[in-house]
Amino acid sequence: MDTINIKIDNKNFQVPKGATILDAAKSVGINIPTLCYLNLHDLNTINKPAGCRICVVEVKGRKNLVPACATECVAGMEILNQTVRVLNSRKTVLELILSDHPTDCLICTKNGHCDLQSMAMNLGIREIHYKGEQSHYIKDTSPAIIRDMDKCIVCRRCVTMCNDVQTVGALSAINRGFMSVVAPAFEMNLEDSPCTYCGQCVAVCPTAALTEVDHTNKVIRELANPKKTVVVQTAPAVRAALGEEFGYEPGTLVTGKMAAALRDLGFDYVFDTDFAADLTIMEESAELLDRITRHLNGDETVKLPMLTSCCPGWVNFFEQHFPEMKDIPSTARSPQQMFGSIAKTYFADKLGIKREDMVVVSIMPCLAKKYESQREEFATNGNPDVDYSLTTRELARLIKQANIDFDSIEPQDFDHPMGESSGAGVIFGTTGGVIEAAVRTAYEVFTKEKLHKVEFQQLRGMDWIRETTIDFNGTPIRIGIAHGLGNARKLLEEIRDGKSHYHAIEIMACPGGCIGGGGQPFHHGDTNILLARQKALYAADKAKVIRKSHENPAIQKLYREFLGSPMSxxxxxxxxxxxxxxxxxxxxxxx
Amino acid sequence: MIPMKISETSVAKIEEICREFDNDKGELINVLHKAQNAFGYLPEEVQKVVAQNLNTSLAQVYGVVSFYSFFTMVPKGRYPINICMGTACYVRGAERVLNEFKGLLKIKVGETTKDDKFSLSSLRCVGACGLAPVVLVGEKVYGRVTLDNVQEILDEYKETVPV
Structure with a gap:
């Protein structure tokens, strides 16, 4: 690697040629504060509009300060990062931003997680010297996401996620000068826009301009109602991230503590979405094999590749952007909805209660799940299969509000029968996990032989698009994986243009899959956190005795007692x- | 979402403009420029068809339209009035001239009179600073405009209204 010599604060450093001042400083351990800048390096995503001007530094010989994030180092450059001029400029810039920002931090949902708040603390802002006009916008509440543009600092992180990474194109910076703000076209409501509720805008928003719709109070009311049996399900990716809200290292599995805390909160039955993930695999792999078999027998009407359908952001995406291809995805419902549907029939029958007396709450790493649970087709006589979908962050808030000491709580198991799951169910939470789980079952059903090596390394990892061919005993099955909707779009365009050669494709809307979901604890741009969560899920799979969905005894029993066979x-x-x-x-x- | 309608010929016109620029989303500003010339303004449905043809999002198209003051989503009057607010014109009283137009036409900048006759906008420097303050009505340039001239200018268009 070519290097050049530069000086930062009068010390000599060798830094990579072509690096920005920010990256160069970082490579030698010098911190330059940033606000609008966001670098998700493992995901090849960068937002640097050089708009906020917090990262300005002095360069000797230049009259004006320069933004470190967008200025390339040149040999011999002398950079000053700590002069009074630099520090005062940063303070001025921040005070100007704050002069048009509400100061209701104490009661703000982002309190303690806000990048703007931390910046104000770090720069020691004690007074805002600029009094000027304040922007006022109408709050926009959709089924999953709230836009409170009074709190927008126009950093454009959300615009980068929505357009460049997800290619959804719901949000854009509009207007100019003091009037500039982020909004959908014609300032329509998010609900009327092509938004998929993937929540990646919320995941990267530095302030509370974009947040999730909070259902915690509604759930508390249901828990307090003695007439209701309240059942909870927890998605796979939640257990690998919830701990972060309580100070645990990223990637710490807190499955048992989470189950115990949910019981303490008053849920009558603490179940696992992983159970429903196993159920999804039963249906989805049966459908895949049905399509492949028909295809091999020369049926030309069969649609291949089959696309997975457990990600609601992804479902919204193709319904909005590729409606002509809506018969390609599997018709299998997502684990959240399969759970709700079985809980309010099979399990309610077992308890001898009416579905109206049961409340199903789901804990999800996801914002699109909120919308999914409200879809009309997932309700019977107006009673939804899943009543409330909470995010990982909302669960953390519930636990904190209830004064549960997460640190000292003893781990407990899930309840039976909908708490039992295989290792295949738990890896649903990461990119590549759903298809690996499907392969474990499809292989055995198709070949009628035992699969000895259940781990498929070629399906794992964090590359945006991955592909592999798996030998189903002489029949090569070609598999594609994409995470991030922009990458899903690429595979969809291949299918549309007749260039796709896959049998099955797994798609997850969020970068990293559900581990990087819009409802997870904020990663503040540190993609190592996603890698740690992914590792944790694979470890959880490895620790299971049963690692194939069709071997889950509770699933076998459900089919025996209630459903008959897959696709019945x-x-x-x-x-x-x-x-x-x-x-x-x-x-x-x-x- | 808001239902949008557009005529076949309008779609064909937009497609033609986009093709001229190879349907390249990098040419969005030029495409919008031409589209506004063709339609007089950029209504929602025109922006939508532009977005589809350039394979970009409606939000991004609207972002550009709302950023540049040249672009308008309001139909212009038959006689669009532009008042130069560049430095030279400004110091020579362009703002007072603008206010006079606002008062006489009873509209604000960016608006069109109810009879669709006049619309009012401001722009930055037409390069005729020697004539400051400058007013344009359509393509016609009026120089060294005084407050008294404003009514006179409007009167010029009184008799010529095409019905």
Whole structure:
């Protein structure tokens, strides 16, 4: 690697040629504060509009200060990062930003997690010397995301995620000068825009301009109602991230503590979405094998590749952006919805209660799950299969509000029968995990032989698009994986253009899969956190005795007692769904 | 979402403009420029069809339209009035001239009179600083405009309204 010599604060350093001042300083352990800048290096995503001007430094020989994030180092450059001029400029810039920002930090949802708040603390802001106009916007509440643009600092991190990474194109910076803000086209509500509720904008928002719709109070009311049986399910990715909210290292599995805390909160039955993930695999792999078998037998009407359908952000994406391809994804419902549907039929019957007396709460790493649970097709006579979908962050808030000492709480197990799961269920939370779980079952059903090596390294990792061919005893099965909706788009365009050669494709809307979901504890741009969560899920799988969905005894029992076989009439009714054209096409009229 | 309608010929016109720029999203500003020339303004449905043709998002198109004051989503009047607010014109009283137009037409900058006759906008320097303050009505340039001239200018268009 070519290097050049520069000086930072009068000390000599050798730094990589072509590096920005910010990266160069970082490489030698010098911290330059940033606010709008966001670098998700493991995901090849960078936001550096050089807009906030917090990272300004002095360069000897230059009249003006320069933004470190967007200025390349040149040989012999002398950079000053700690002069009074630099420090005062940063303070001025921040005070100007704060002069148009509400100061309700004490009661703000982002209190303690806000990058703007930490910056104000770090720069020692004690007074805002600038009194000027304040922007006021109407709060925009959608089924999953709240936009409170009074708190927007126009850093454009969300715009980068929404357009460059996800290619959803719901948000853009609009207007100019003091009027500039981030909004959907024509300032329409998010609900009317092509938003998929993937929540990646919320995941990277430095302030509380973009937050999740909070259902914790509604859940507390249900818990306090003695007439209701309140059942909770926890998604795989939650156990690998919840600990971070309580000071644990990223990647610490807190499955048992989480189950114990949920019981302390008053949930009557503490179940696991992993159980429903196993159920999803039963249905999805049966559907995949059905399609492949028909294809091999020459049926030309069969749609291949089959796309996974457990990610609601992804479902919203193709309904909005690729409605002509809505018959390609598997019709299997997501684990969240399969859980709700089985809980309010099979399990409610077992308890001898009416579905109206049961409340199903889900804990999800996801914001799109909030919308999914509210879809009309997932309700019977207006009673939803899943009543409330909370994020990992909301669960942490519930636990803190209830004064539960997460540190000292003894781990407990999930309840039976919907708490039992295989290792295949737990890896659902990471990119590559759903398809690996499906392969473990599909292989054995298709070949009628035992699969000895259940781990498929070639399906794992963090590369945006991955592919491999797995030998199903003489039949090569070609598999594709994409995470991040922009990458999903690439694979979809291949299918549309007739260039796709896969049999099955797994798609997850969020970078990293559910571990990087919009409802997870904030990673503040540190992608190592995602890698640690991913590692934790694979470790959880490895620690399981049963690692294939079809070997889960509770699943076998469910089919025996209730569903019959995968893709049976009952399974179709309760576990499958259909998709809709939700694109907003402009109507073309005759002249 | 808001239902949008557009005529076949308008779609064909937008497609033609986009093709001229190879449907390249990097040419968005030029495409919008031409589209505004063709339609007089950039209504929602025009932006939507532009976005589809350039394979970019409606939000990003609207971001550009709302950023540049040249672009407008309001139909212009038959006689669009532009008042130069560049430095030279400003110091020679352009703002007072602008206020006079606002008062007489009873509209604000960016608006169009109810009879669609006049619309009012301001721009930054037309390069005729020697004539400051400068007013344009359509393509016609008026120099050294005084407050008294304002009514006179409007009157010029009184008799010529095409019905």
């Amino acid at each position: 009439k009952k399974a179709h009714e309760l576990l499958h769904t259909q998709y809709f054209d939700k694109s907003n096409q402009v109507e073309i009229t005759k002249d």
